[in-house]
Amino acid sequence: MSEKPTLSIDLKLPLQPFTLRCSTTLAEQVTGLFGPSGSGKTSLVETITGLRRNAKGRIVFGDTVWMDSDQNIFLPPEQRGIGFVPQRGLLFPHLNVRQNLLFGSKRAKPNAEKSAQASRDLFDQVVDILNLGELLHRKPAALSGGERQRVAAGRAVCSNPQLLILDEPLSSLDLALRYKTLAFFIRLVNDLKLSMIWVSHDAIEVQAICDELIVIERGEFTHRGNPVQVLSNPKVFPTLEFSGFQNVLPCRIVESTEVQTRVRLDGGSAQLILSETIRDQKNEPGASAFVTIPARSILISTENPSHVSAGNRLPSTIVRIEPQSQSVAAVLVQLKNQSDQSPLVIELTTAALNRLKLEQGQSVYVLIKSTACVLQTVGQNST
Amino acid sequence: MSSSAWNAILLTIQVSTLATLIIFVPAVLLAWWFARRESVTSHFLFSLFGLPMVLPPTAVGYLLLQLLADEGPMGPVLMGLNLNLLLTWQAAVLAAAVMAFPLVIRTAKVAFENVDSDLEAIGRTLGRGPWSTFATVSLPLASRGLLAAAILGFTRAVGEFGATITVAGNIPGKTQTIASAIYSSQQSGNRTEAAVLVVFALCLGWIAIFCTELLIRRSTIASRQP
Incomplete structure (x- = not known):
């Protein structure tokens, strides 16, 4: 694996009722974005994916400029080489699981050395890791919530992204299922060495999967560092959900x-x-x-x-x-x-x-x- | 059945089919654009394309007549070639197409609006460009609604009278459609022929409405997120 590219973000993003400002570089394998709903997490990742266009500033990934509002550069989402796993899964209802997984495998901008064989291998690996073998012929309507999120993750990974962005991928699941499904995501990170941005407001998730945690509140990055250090900070600790830390x-x-x-x-x-x-x-x-x-x-x-x-x-x-x-x-x-x-x-x-x-x-x-x-x-x- | 009634039925099917085919692709593309882009331009154009629905059909016919007249924008003087459309069955196709266009656009727009635009966004993040996403996500998910749009457009064309009679006339065997044949037979007191034509129009219309209802109901269910 070559040197992991870093993501540099310098953004000003007008939201209601505040403006999100951030200037940072993400270099860890899995970075967590942690904060209450309405703090601007989703808007920030939508800007990184290129689905939201109203931000000012600059986003650079490795040596590729994804966005620079001063120079009027805006790389559309399909050219950014990202995988996106949304909260609602958003599987294509008219395609079965196999077709969903393969939807992005013809990615316009594949990694140079990837051949058809390699993408075949990736598909098999993803099906194996996420345990999707028995679901391949089903339509999304026939899947459970946890299965849907696993397919959504698999679909993003099969497109061979340089960076995987997950927007609260487990928050629609009940607690018992949430951590079972989390285990599949941890295996994805361990086995495929994927780089991820993991958006969440669940303290267990971010500790289990993130190397670094950034707390975002009302559009500001307030704390950053090792997940345990950040979460035990007196400013963050009391905000943790009902069960405490x-x-x-x-x-x-x-x-x-x-x-x-x-x-x-x-x-x-x-x-x-x-x-x-x-x-x-x-x-x-x-x-x-x-x-x-x-x-x-x-x-x-x-x-x-x-x-x-x-x-x-x-x-x-x-x-x-x-x-x-x-x-x-x-x-x-x-x-x-x-x-x-x-x-x-x-x-x-x-x-x-x-x-x-x-x-x-x-x-x-x-x-x-x-x-x-x-x-x-x-x-x-x-x- | 008299040969003039039979001719009217055949010509109506020919005219309506052609009119639907001509407008379908542009209407679908425009409907997608209207469904996804909210702007002053799109609102302006959408209301402009809706005009044939609210104007008296004879007014639309009159405008078409002006357009195709010798000195008109599409007439022989300015176009440099004579389309010779007036009082031909092709003029009936033009009239039917213009009159059916708003209905097709509106129905197709609803079909696209029922497709979750976030699914298109996901398609983009998976490396597909806007057109590829349109072809592989939006189009298949809207397909039932689009088929319904085509059927409604066809029935609107079948029922067209005012604009058609203005630009194509009412020449039996040449430009006489079901609608104008019913009018003529009623005027001339030919009740049998009128009844035959009315029953045919009734069956066709009823089947079409039934199919559209079925398609639209299924399409909302199919494109809904599980």
Whole structure:
């Protein structure tokens, strides 16, 4: 794979009731755009795809100028080499799944070395990764919501895009289905090394799939960085949905028995025991998965408790304490034997914080009930 | 059935079919443009093309007559060649085409409006240009509505009287259509011939309306997003 092209955006986009302004460069593989509805996310990605034409400014991808209002350059969407997955899926109702997938494969501007054989391979790979084999002859009307979004993603990927833009691709699905479908998207990223812009207002999604997160509020980029760091920021943390902050930890399955599942967290050797059991051939030991744990369901102990029901007692170090309000604080801890990429976020009351006299750098034990962890398997990595 | 009634029926079908074929492609392209581009120009043109629907047909016929007259914009003096259209069956085709045009455009426009324009946008992001997207997305999704537009245009042409009689006359066996034949037989007291022609017109019209209703209902269901 050659050097990944970067996307430079310098835009002024008039919206109601504010003007979206941004000047930035996106270089990570998966960048998340996170913000409440009405913050300008969709308008921004529509401008990047070329479907919205009323912006002023400049968009450059690699060394191709997509748009420059000063020089009157506007590359139409079909020449930008992008794949777009909209919230509503928008499958072509008159075509079956196979025809939908192949709709963009005759892309006007293919990557130079791509031959017919390569595009054939891509089709087979996409069908395999997204598990679409049995759906190929169905019409969109006969698909479920999750299937529709998978086909929409597959159709965009089959057009061999240089950049995939997804506008809340899972928000039309209910929660249970949402994270199952998310697993397919994670496999797309892992197996095909796609570059993506992932628009969402779901904190679990963006942590599970994004390398970098940008928070957008009323047309301004307010926060940017590693997803966990951004989401635990006191300005962002309180805005998270009803269930509060969720830790999302990528992992591999170590073993799954009749009564529990043991996983090893990516980026280290720490292990977690979950009460969930899985009986699926695809999820044999070694398969990737992610675990979600609500920040509110994790306990901290200053000593190693021996008589406690929690299945996981993990030695850790406090990295940072972020007061969120008068009564609540987020404590970021580093699990022992884990890289410092992804701290665990724990929500504590200020009272508990004071009682235990917790401070940065302190060694503590993190207690997690096995039943508080939710496992979502991603499947075997093809590599 | 008398031979003059039979001639009128054949000529009407010939004239209406030709008129529909001539206007169909331009009407579909214009309807797509009207359905997708909202501008002062498009509104202006759309209302202009709608005029034959609201004017007295004889007024349209009169205007066509002026257009084709010796000194008119399409007459022999300015065109440099004589089309010799007046009082021929070709003039009846022209009259029927002009009168049916607004109805075809309007029905086709609704057919395109029922196609989600976001689907066309998706087609563009998948590497297809505007024309390719039109051919592979908009046209197939609007096809039932467009067929309905063609049928309605055809029936409008069958029923055309005022403009036709003004530019093509009412010459039995030459320019006499069902509509003008009914008028003539009624005037001359030939009730049998009038009845035969009326029954034929009734059946044709009823079948056409029935088909259009069916097509339009199905097309709204088919182009709706699941």
